[in-house]
Amino acid sequence: VADVPRVTRVLGRLSGHAAGGDDLATDMEERLAEVGRLGSETSVRAAVVLGGTPPWVAGADSYLGELLTLAGGVNVFSDLDLSHGPVSPEVFLVRDLELLVLMPGAEPPGGSEDIPVLRLPRGIDIPGPALPDHAEWLQRELAVRGGPDR
Numbered sequence: 001v002a003d004v005p006r007v008t009r010v011l012g013r014l015s016g017h018a019a020g021g022d023d024l025a026t027d028m029e030e031r032l033a034e035v036g037r038l039g040s041e042t043s044v045r046a047a048v049v050l051g052g053t054p055p056w057v058a059g060a061d062s063y064l065g066e067l068l069t070l071a072g073g074v075n076v077f078s079d080l081d082l083s084h085g086p087v088s089p090e091v092f093l094v095r096d097l098e099l100l101v102l103m104p105g106a107e108p109p110g111g112s113e114d115i116p117v118l119r120l121p122r123g124i125d126i127p128g129p130a131l132p133d134h135a136e137w138l139q140r141e142l143a144v145r146g147g148p149d150r
Contacts, residue, residue, distance in 0.1 A: 042072025
């Protein structure tokens with residue numbers, strides 16, 4: 001997540017638009033800092049399910065794992081040694097999950113149908129200029145499910 005503003009500045013310089021790249025990156029950093037501040041008031045135990053059989057999930061070192069944490073989620077698969085990886089469907093039953101965060105097209109793993117679901121919008125997994133919009137959206141969705149007034 002932190003690389004997106006940095007790369008925005010680099011691309012601005014390389015394209016001859018250094019001031020515009022700096023302005024965009026600064027706006028991103030300010031908005032992401034606010035998401036982080038608001039996210040610190042939330043704590044929702046969640047898993048980002050990418051899809052597949054067995055189901056693939058996002059670990060702590062993945063873009064979606066970082067985005068989840070920034071927005072106030074507690075990634076129950078932050079202990080994965082990989083940024084993304086397959087897990088047994090039974091594991092969803094023992095990770096004390098409050099929310100399944102599903103990529104478009106992904107379905108809840110068998111046996112986890114009773115866990116609430118948040119379906120991610122298309123494009124949220126693509127790092128770029130829309131990052132602050134995506135982070136703000138995710139933070140608002142998580143706050144509804146795990147904010148101080150839940």
